[in-house]
Amino acid sequence: MPVPFGDIRWPAGFAPGGPPVFVHNHRRIAAPPAVVWAWLVRAPLWPAWYPNSHRVRLLAGADPGVPGGGLAMGTHFAWRTFGVAIRSTVRDCVPHERLGWDGAGLGAQVYHAWRLLPDGAGTLVVTEETQRGWGARLAHALRPQRMWDGHEQWLEQLERRAREGMPPGDIPARSA
Numbered sequence: 001m002p003v004p005f006g007d008i009r010w011p012a013g014f015a016p017g018g019p020p021v022f023v024h025n026h027r028r029i030a031a032p033p034a035v036v037w038a039w040l041v042r043a044p045l046w047p048a049w050y051p052n053s054h055r056v057r058l059l060a061g062a063d064p065g066v067p068g069g070g071l072a073m074g075t076h077f078a079w080r081t082f083g084v085a086i087r088s089t090v091r092d093c094v095p096h097e098r099l100g101w102d103g104a105g106l107g108a109q110v111y112h113a114w115r116l117l118p119d120g121a122g123t124l125v126v127t128e129e130t131q132r133g134w135g136a137r138l139a140h141a142l143r144p145q146r147m148w149d150g151h152e153q154w155l156e157q158l159e160r161r162a163r164e165g166m167p168p169g170d171i172p173a174r175s176a
Contacts, residue, residue, distance in 0.1 A: 007098070008092075008098065008100065008113040008115055008126075008128060009091075009092045009098070009100060009113075010111065010130070011091060011102065013132070014102075014111040014130045014132075015130070016128065016130060018130070018132075019130040020131070020132060020140070021129075021130060021131035021132070021136045021137070021147070022128070022131075023128065023129050023147045023148045023151060024126070024128045025126075025127050025128075025148060025151040025152050025154075026124060026155075027124075027125050027155040027156070027158075027159055028119055028122055028123070028125075029122050029123050029124075029155075029159045029162050030121065030122040030163055031122055031123060032118075032121075032122070032123060033096040033117075033118055033123045034096050035162045035165065035166055036116055036123045036125060036158065036162045037096045037099075037116060038066075039158055039161045039162055039167055040071075040099060040158065041072070041099065042066065042068065042167050043056045043058065043071050043077055043079070044056050044068055044069060045167060049157045049158075049160070049161050050153070050154050050158075051153070051157075052081055052082065052150045052153065052154065053080070053081050054079065054080040054081070055078070055079060055080050056077060056078075056079040057077060057078045057079065058075060058076075058077050059076040059077055059078055060075070060076045061073075061074040061075040061090075062075055063075070067168070067169035068169065071090050071093065071099065071101070072090060072093055073092075073093040074089065074090060075090040076089050077089075077090075081150075082139070084105045084106045084108070085106070086103040086104065086110075087103065087104055087105065088101040088102060088103040088112075089102055091111075092113070096116060097115070097116055098113070098114065098116070099113070099114040100112065100113040100114065105135075106135045107133045107134040107135025107136070107138070108131050108132070108134075108135040108139070109131070109133050109136075110130065110131045110132075110136070111129065111130050112127070112128075112129040113127065113128050113129070114126070114127050115127075123162075125155060125158065125159075127154070127155065129147065131147075
């Protein structure tokens, strides 16, 4: 049963119930939203801790306030995930609260959203993704659990990193 996700901003044509593929994952992480956020927006570091991401390159619009660059509203990035080359653009970004990007590659159009909700001394992290297109339908038909499993692994590794503290080069931040 999905956890209430607050105010994910779905672009037209991507809200759950529309596209044929939808996945929801969530996890309570014993770290404040600012620490979880710091790891999440450091996309160039994902391959070091999330094995389903490869060759992440920030192409334009990176946050200059994040050491090494980070995701911000309008950031364009290219990467490989689930064996597919993807080009993405950040479409929603509220620091320590919401992050969402679209993506396209090999017959699939996707929207991936993250929601960080303060939860006592930690953070409830919700991630949801919808996909449409022939490539998305085919991949889902062949391995319907694959995306959920990949996102669950992403959350597990995000939790591990966040519980260790801030990413290298980051100064501890206060949560909003």
